[in-house]
Structures are given as C-alpha cells and as structure tokens.
Amino acid sequence: MDIGETAIGIIRLALAEDLGVDGDITTVAACSPDARGKAVIVSREPCVIAGGPIAAKVFELAGDGASYRALVADGDAVSPDEIIARVEGPLSAILAGERTALNFLCHLCGIATLTARLVDIAKPHGVKIMDTRKTNPGMRPLEKYAVAMGGGINHRQGLFDGVIIKDNHIAAAGGIEIAVRRVRNAYGDSFPIEVEATTLDEVREAIRAGADIVMFDNMPPEMIREALALISGKARTEVSGGVTGENLSSYVDIGVDAISLGFITHSAPASNLSLEIE
Incomplete structure (x- = not known):
C-alpha cells in the first residue's frame, strides 16, 4: 500500500482547511513570490517515525510544490534534535505545507511511538x-x-x-x-x-x-x-x-x-x- 497515495484525499482536505480561498496571506505579503528555500524537520524528543510519505505528498500538493527527502525511514526510532527530513523548493510551498505536514507527522509519530512502547x-x-x-x-x-x-x-x-x-x-x-x-x-x-x-x-x-x-x-x-x-x-x-x-x-x-x-x-x-x- 502506498500510504502517500492513500492519503491524498484527506491531505487535500487538510490543505484546503488551512489555506482557504486566499491562501497563505502572511507569506504572500512578507516573502518574494519567486523565493526558494530549504528547511529541515527535526525531532525534539525520542520517537518512532511514521508518516514520511504523507508529509512528502503534502509538500508536493502545497502551492507550486516542494520536494521532501526523508533521512529516516518510517518505523525507525530517532533521538532528540535529530533531522528526519529535508524540504526544498518554493518558499511559499514550504510555508504553505508546514503546519499540515507537521500535524500529520506529529500525530502519526505519536501513535507509532506509543505502540512501540507497548509492543x-x-x-x-x-x-x-x-x-x-x-x-x-x-x-x-x-x-x-x-x-x-x-x-x-x-x-x-x-x-x-x-x-x-x-x-x-x-x-x-x-x-x-x-x-x-x-x-x-x-x-x-x-x-x-x-x-x-x-x-x-x-x-x-x-x-x-x-x-x-x-x-x-x-x-x-x-x-x-x-x-x-x-x-x-x-x-x-x-x-x-x-x-x-x-x-x-x-x-x-x-x-x-x-x-x-x-x-x-x-x-x-x-x-x-x-x-x-x-
């Protein structure tokens, strides 16, 4: 099962909920429309990673699309302050997808982490x-x-x-x-x-x-x-x-x-x- 493809429907709903009709009005006003950027996603505590393909699909669908490169595979445990992924592309897409991607990742990593502890x-x-x-x-x-x-x-x-x-x-x-x-x-x-x-x-x-x-x-x-x-x-x-x-x-x-x-x-x-x- 390609979990990223499976999640497309709810990803679109989540992005629409966050961006509404007018999009990210703060980024539109504060940043150059042609600006490109790079970002990292960092774990602030020990956890088990889950949801990388879903986060990748979020950034792909946000704005003009940004690329997501996982550095840690789903199912692997990470330490505090470990970089789990890199995101690169239009700054507007990175910022438009940031919260939605993190909402999915934080929730799914939390489930995986709790499950692993009980297992x-x-x-x-x-x-x-x-x-x-x-x-x-x-x-x-x-x-x-x-x-x-x-x-x-x-x-x-x-x-x-x-x-x-x-x-x-x-x-x-x-x-x-x-x-x-x-x-x-x-x-x-x-x-x-x-x-x-x-x-x-x-x-x-x-x-x-x-x-x-x-x-x-x-x-x-x-x-x-x-x-x-x-x-x-x-x-x-x-x-x-x-x-x-x-x-x-x-x-x-x-x-x-x-x-x-x-x-x-x-x-x-x-x-x-x-x-x-x-």
Missing part, C-alpha cells in the same frame, strides 16, 4: 498488540499504518473485512449460538468468527458455538485466567477493554494471544517535531 512490554510474552476501529474519522488507514510502523498488528480495517460478533449483534440475533451459526452459514470459513464475551457463561457459549476467537471484553486478569482454562486451546483469545499503558503488564503474562487497544490511535500523545528554515 516492547508485550512481545517477550508472545502477545500481539492490536489496534481497533476507534480511529479519527477519515484517518483510519493512516492511523493503522502508524500502528504497524510501531510494531503493532492491524485488526480489521472496517466492518467489511472481518467478523466480530459483539453484544448488540448477540442481542439482535437472540444469542451467541444463533449468531455464530448464521455467520457460519453466510460465509463458511471465509472469515474467522470472533465473539465478544463479558462473562464466563458467554465464554462457554462461544466455545460451544464454535467461535474461532473469543474476545474477553473488560474482564479483569483473574477472570481471564478462568476463561482461558475453559477454552483450553479450542480458540484464539483476545483481550479488549480495561487495559491501559499502566496496567498492561498485568495482562501480558496470562496466556492470551492478543490485546486490542483503542487508545493507541485515538489518544496517543503527539510527538514533538518542528520545521526550521535554513
């Missing part, structure tokens, strides 16, 4: 850190890309490419067993069937119904241990809900296969990056 905690125990559909509108492909750059695993992209039978599906269908049966009849083995369980009784029902994956929803570690004993290897397992960066270590050594975390996309702190004209 470091979980990986020694063989547990995968996964994202969710709790993403900012229009930003899902980019935010999931950043998770992958941080070493995390992408869960389904949307409702169209994976089956998860959640509480409202169970209520609407009339129970776990009937919901699983209907999905299996509809899709056969095309999709693994994942079932959300909030109680041990629901875990038992999911296993009887033939679920491929059981998601433990907002279960404390003690209950998850009991649930794992009930499953006894008959299905893959995932924890979702109630897990934070602070208590993650209490969940990784229980024996689950994966932990899905919404906050790594919707609440990751932005990394501190800046653009400086040389």
